[in-house]
Structures are given as C-alpha cells and as structure tokens.
Amino acid sequence: MNVSLQNMDKVSALLTVKLEKADYQEKVDKALKSLRQKIQMPGFRKGMVPASLVKKLYGKSVMAEEINKLLQETLYNYIKENKVNILGEPLPNEEKQQPIDFDAAEEFEFVFDIALAPEFKAEVSADDKVDYYTIEVSDEMVDNQVKMYTQRNGNYEKVDAYQENDMLKGLLAQLDDENQTKEGGIQVEGAVLMPSYMKNDEQKAVFANAKVNDVLVFNPNAAYDGHAAELGSLLKIDKDIAKDVKSNFSFQVEEITRFVPGELTQEVFDQAFGKDTVKTEEEFRAKIKEEIAARFVADSDYKFLIDIRKMLMEKVGKLEFPDALLKRVMLLNNQEKGEEYVTENYDKSIEELTWHLIKEKLVEANDIKVEQDDVLKMAKETTKAQFAQYGMLSVPEDVLDNYAQEMLKKKETVSNLVNRAVEVKLASALKSQVTLNNKTVSLEEFNKMFE
Numbered sequence: 460m461n462v463s464l465q466n467m468d469k470v471s472a473l474l475t476v477k478l479e480k481a482d483y484q485e486k487v488d489k490a491l492k493s494l495r496q497k498i499q500m501p502g503f504r505k506g507m508v509p510a511s512l513v514k515k516l517y518g519k520s521v522m523a524e525e526i527n528k529l530l531q532e533t534l535y536n537y538i539k540e541n542k543v544n545i546l547g548e549p550l551p552n553e554e555k556q557q558p559i560d561f562d563a564a565e566e567f568e569f570v571f572d573i574a575l576a577p578e579f580k581a582e583v584s585a586d587d588k589v590d591y592y593t594i595e596v597s598d599e600m601v602d603n604q605v606k607m608y609t610q611r612n613g614n615y616e617k618v619d620a621y622q623e624n625d626m627l628k629g630l631l632a633q634l635d636d637e638n639q640t641k642e643g644g645i646q647v648e649g650a651v652l653m654p655s656y657m658k659n660d661e662q663k664a665v666f667a668n669a670k671v672n673d674v675l676v677f678n679p680n681a682a683y684d685g686h687a688a689e690l691g692s693l694l695k696i697d698k699d700i701a702k703d704v705k706s707n708f709s710f711q712v713e714e715i716t717r718f719v720p721g722e723l724t725q726e727v728f729d730q731a732f733g734k735d736t737v738k739t740e741e742e743f744r745a746k747i748k749e750e751i752a753a754r755f756v757a758d759s760d761y762k763f764l765i766d767i768r769k770m771l772m773e774k775v776g777k778l779e780f781p782d783a784l785l786k787r788v789m790l791l792n793n794q795e796k797g798e799e800y801v802t803e804n805y806d807k808s809i810e811e812l813t814w815h816l817i818k819e820k821l822v823e824a825n826d827i828k829v830e831q832d833d834v835l836k837m838a839k840e841t842t843k844a845q846f847a848q849y850g851m852l853s854v855p856e857d858v859l860d861n862y863a864q865e866m867l868k869k870k871e872t873v874s875n876l877v878n879r880a881v882e883v884k885l886a887s888a889l890k891s892q893v894t895l896n897n898k899t900v901s902l903e904e905f906n907k908m909f910e
Contacts, residue, residue: 547788612721838863
C-alpha cells in the first residue's frame with residue numbers, strides 16, 4: 460500500500476492511494492468465508508456451499524466492497540495521522556482517475572482531489588475594542604414578574620359593579636329595528652363577555668360602571684369589528700352566519716366576576732426561590748431582578764460574539780479557497796437542489812466557512828474543550844430559560860435534570876448544545892482579552908439591533 464500527497468497549490472492537493480493484492484486479499488478471503496457460513500442455496504446445507512462456487516458468484520462484489528472499506532479507512536487514517544487540514548471530503552479526480560476494473564485488475568490506484576484549509580492568523584488583543592451591551596432590567600420587568608406570581612395565587616370574586624378586565628355573565632338577546640326583543644331572534648343564556656377585549660371603544664364604554672341586573676344595549680358586530688370567530692363564539696352560531704348579524708343586542712347583567720391577585724406571602728417567596736431564600740418583598744424583587752439579569756447575560760454574550768465575528772472577519776480579510784472543488788462538494792451534498800442552488804448560496808457558505816475556521820483557531824488558541832458535564836449544564840440552562848419564559852424563575856434541580864436528560868437523547872440537540880457550550884466558553888475567554896466598550900441599553904434598544 461502506498462499513499463502520497465501532492466500539493467497543487469496552497470489550497471488544493473492530490474491524494475493518491477495505491478493498493479496491491481496483498482493489501483486487501485486477506486480481508487476478501489475472510490469476508491467470503493463469513494458469507495459462506497451464512498449463505499443458503501438449493502442443494503446445499505447452510506454453510507456447506509463450496510468455497511469455489513461462493514467465490515465465483517460473489518468474489519468480485521465482495522472484493523469491491525472490501526477495497527472500498529479499506530480505501531476509506533486508509534484515507535481517514537492518513538489525513539488524521541498527517542494532520543492534513545482538509546475542507547469537505549475527498550473527491551475522485553476527474554482527469555487522472557482511471558476506470559476501476561474489479562474483474563481484471565489486481566492492483567488499483569485511486570486519485571482524489573482534496574481542498575485544504577487556507578493558512579491565516581486569527582488573534583485578538585487589548586488593542587481590539589468591542590462593544591458589550593448590558594441589558595437594563597427595568598422596574599416594569601420586575602413588576603410584571605411579581606404580577607405573574609401574585610396571579611398564580613389569586614382567585615375570582617363576585618362583585619356588584621364592573622371595572623376594567625372584569626368578566627360579565629348574563630342573558631344576551633337580539634333586538635329588532637325598534638330596539639325591542641326580536642321575536643324568534645338569537646338568545647343566549649349565560650353569555651360571557653369581557654368588554655376589555657372589545658375592539659371598539661364606543662361599544663366598550665357601554666359597560667362602564669355596569670351593575671348586576673342592569674340591561675345594556677350594544678352591537679356585537681361593531682364591538683368585535685366583525686370578527687367572525689369571536690362573534691360565532693359569543694352568539695353560539697356558525698361563524699360564517701355570525702359575521703352578517705349586525706343588529707343590536709340587549710345584555711342583562713346577571714353576574715360580575717373579578718380576578719383578585721394573591722398577596723406576596725412567604726409561601727409565594729418559597730415557591731419561587733426555595734424555602735427561606737428571601738423573606739421580604741424587597742428581597743423578592745431584588746432576587747427577581749438578579750435572575751432576569753442573569754438570563755440577559757447569554758443574550759449579551761451572543762451579541763458580543765456577533766461583533767467579534769465582524770471584527771475578525773475584517774481583520775482576516777478574504778481567504779483563498781479552491782472554489783471549483785468546493786462547489787463540486789457543495790453540489791454533491793445538494794444534488795436534489797442543483798447547480799443553481801450552489802451558484803446562489805456559494806458566497807454565503809464561504810462566509811460561514813471562513814468564520815468556522817476563525818472560530819476553530821480561537822478555540823484551539825484558548826484550549827477550549829467541552830466535556831459531558833458542560834453539555835449537561837447547557838441542557839439545564841436551556842431548560843431553565845424555557846421555564847423562565849413562563850415566569851418560573853426557580854425550578855427544582857431534579858425537574859431540570861429530567862428535562863435535560865430527555866434533550867440529550869436526540870443527536871441533533873446534543874450537537875447544538877455542544878456548539879452553544881463552545882460559544883459560551885469562547886465568549887468568556889475573549890471578553891478578558893479585548894477591551895470592552897461597556898454600554899447599558901434597554902431591552903427594546905437591544906432587540907432593535909437585530910432588526
């Protein structure tokens with residue numbers, strides 16, 4: 460067996476593999492022997508088919524399979540042992556690769572084109588100034604979070620007079636042109652209304668200060684801006700019919716229900732952050748602010764990496780790539796999309812490849828490694844962030860662990876978690892190496908940066 464590498468230029472090379480009979484014959488014999496033990500053929504007991512017959516029927520296909528396996532193994536080992544930094548995968552050379560004849564030949568030569576990663580430097584220093592945005596946790600954010608906790612412990616109470624956001628229940632009856640109850644018209648007993656959700660302010664105002672037993676006249680079609688689904692739900696008829704019902708209705712108020720938020724008790728504090736972690740409303744609000752700020756760090760680091768990427772892409776400049784070869788690789792991986800897809804997306808793929816190569820150098824320079832514990836931690840952080848979206852800032856460790864373990868069962872999810880763990884460690888390392896231009900911004904200002 461002979462393997463040789465010939466550089467064609469700085470970013471491409473020919474990799475040639477020559478195989479002799481001695482390199483593969485033992486593997487072929489072993490594979491044929493294994494096949495003979497398994498094969499079933501009329502006139503012979505299992506495992507007793509003559510070896511010569513097995514070789515005659517299957518010898519060439521087995522040889523082709525074993526040579527292909529040996530070739531792939533040889534290519535992989537050579538690239539790994541010689542630390543050849545290739546892009547994509549080896550492709551058969553279109554000019555020098557001769558047709559392979561497994562029927563007649565015993566010696567084989569395989570010639571591959573390989574794309575080499577370009578040589579360049581990617582470094583950061585204190586001379587590099589990068590903006591770092593700290594997202595301000597507003598009082599409104601804390602108020603909303605506190606409200607979420609109090610609402611969980613709230614309850615509904617019956618009241619005598621309507622206020623904004625109250626729910627009304629009563630008899631709904633269709634009126635005629637004289638605003639009298641229409642004979643044979645639509646009537647709904649126990650109809651439920653929430654005027655605060657009405658889209659028309661004039662109609663909404665009809666219910667201001669309404670009291671139990673009041674009879675009010677309003678127009679549902681105007682109140683809900685002709686929205687078929689809402690009208691159908693209120694009038695208990697098909698929505699396609701409901702959208703054409705434009706008459707007034709009377710509504711006799713039978714019941715007014717109001718949601719009353721719960722109090723901030725020690726029980727609420729314990730539910731949110733664990734027993735006796737906080738003991739006063741002031742401590743509770745401070746802890747909420749701390750938790751929200753901690754969640755924003757990941758967003759700030761993400762923006763930091765975007766800005767680092769832009770800076771380094773400019774510093775590194777345009778790299779040389781074997782475009783023709785990489786387009787062949789891209790087309791091979793997207794055969795169903797065709798050459799037009801490659802033409803339209805090649806420049807973007809090169810931009811992503813450039814950043815990938817830069818990031819690899821930074822990861823190596825900072826000796827960043829991701830262990831299983833890092834992946835598990837990232838899975839827990841992801842789960843924690845998902846719970847936080849629903850106002851659950853403190854989730855028991857066993858719950859986080861169970862969700863995280865489920866995430867780790869999916870290969871694609873694990874790959875994404877590994878990438879995110881790398882980026883978290885990389886952001887942490889680079890923040891200490893560049894000069895940060897610290898800026899505090901509102902969440903709204905921060906989000907606008909991504910528009």
